[in-house]
Amino acid sequence: MSIPRRKDLLSIAPLASEEIELVLANAAHFKALFQRRVKKVPTLRGRHVLTLFYEPSTRTLSSFEIAASRLSADVTNFSVSTSSVVKGESILDTIETLEAMQVDYIIVRHSASGVASLIARHSKASVLNAGDGWHAHPTQALLDAFTLREIWPDLTGRRIVIVGDLLHSRVARSTSTIFHRLGAEVAVLGPGTLVPDTRWDWLRKFRTFDEVMQWRPDVVYLLRIQSERLGADPFFPSLGEYHRHYGVTDERFARIAAEGVYIMHPGPVNRGVELVDAVMSYDRCLINQQVENGIATRMACLHWLQPGAPPA
């Protein structure tokens, strides 16, 4: 199997199935490195990775930094809040600056959809989209798929429901896409104001948690309520009300645990909103595996891309 390397990873949709399979297979080998005494390999020695986060992030940023350093790349954080960006530099001017720095990989997060692809078009560096607006978060999708593949080598027919704010969620968009591509049945549940109309006829929509449980899902994937994206708009009356309708309450958790349903969440968790405390110590709660697998998957992504390759 020989698959040409791509320059950038911007979203899941354009990826060939063979590419997804190869990256997931390679990620397992990167994860195996974590058991070694020396967890680091010299694969990207002499290469430079630049992180460019226009939105705050701790987990994704650290995950990429660890992934890059375990591949022996040099990592520089282009700290946006203290840079000339706050002085009014445009993104295109920033890109010119980055080009002059001759970095090999740029990991970008931005609140506006399409910024990663804008940078990719104007840079020779490989661009990895670490989240752009409501659009895409492809490495999250890959790590989620990798996490479930560790449980079920074949996801065909597995039922996964994604719960929460689907409207503002790039995680939901990318993750539901990859689960569908890998053969799972995907459903969503959320407040009517936060469930967008889609043209995806494969996406099942539920109105209540009871309907979800009657469907007998294998996985409940909880999205974070992103207060920073909701702004002042009243999408739902209160966090308490959200929890009562769409959260994993004590009663729902009892049923979930009794039926052996797995729980996923991209983090960080709002305890008492998306889920109650007890879920965090549930043996089928995959949140910590998602974090560990995030590093391995991101290593596989950096290893996969080829700076300077022709853009897709």
Added chain:
Amino acid sequence: MLPPAPAPHLLLDADGIEAVVARLAEAIAARHPRSWPALIGIERRGVPLAQRVAARLVALDPARGAPLLGSLDISLYRDDLAALPTVPQLRGSRIDFDVDGAQVILFDDVLYTGRTIRAALDELADFGRPARVELAVMLDRGCRELPIHADYVGLVHATAPGDYVRVRLAETDGADAATVGQKEDAR
């Protein structure tokens, strides 16, 4: 017009490969009279080669038991990732024993530039600090680009840098054979 390239020349048939495996095992047994060193094959064909030699060693001296076996996939230690046009498919390395202080023999099918062995030595060092590392190869084709030599060689066959040397083993390729051809034969 160039004359048509000659057909690849057979260096070793299946019997020849078995004879090479036997010679490697005998040389290793002679140099290691007390305990077996650990045998670590370099992916891909070094792995079945190490396994075959291990089986021979057991046959030579059953009282000593089987040698420890491991494998190295040096993909992540190569110095040419940036130039690879296709996504490398990893196989993973497996060394389930303590390398510190161990006697180790690395196995590969063909010794050529020496760069693979350089990468394998780097990777092995990340598993631990062996007391001694030796190298066994089925075929030494010359053309070294690094100061590396093999301690056990099945067959020496000098080639030009452009020549195409191919070892097939039943475990990885369905049949045993070693061939050499000129560049035009390269597929």
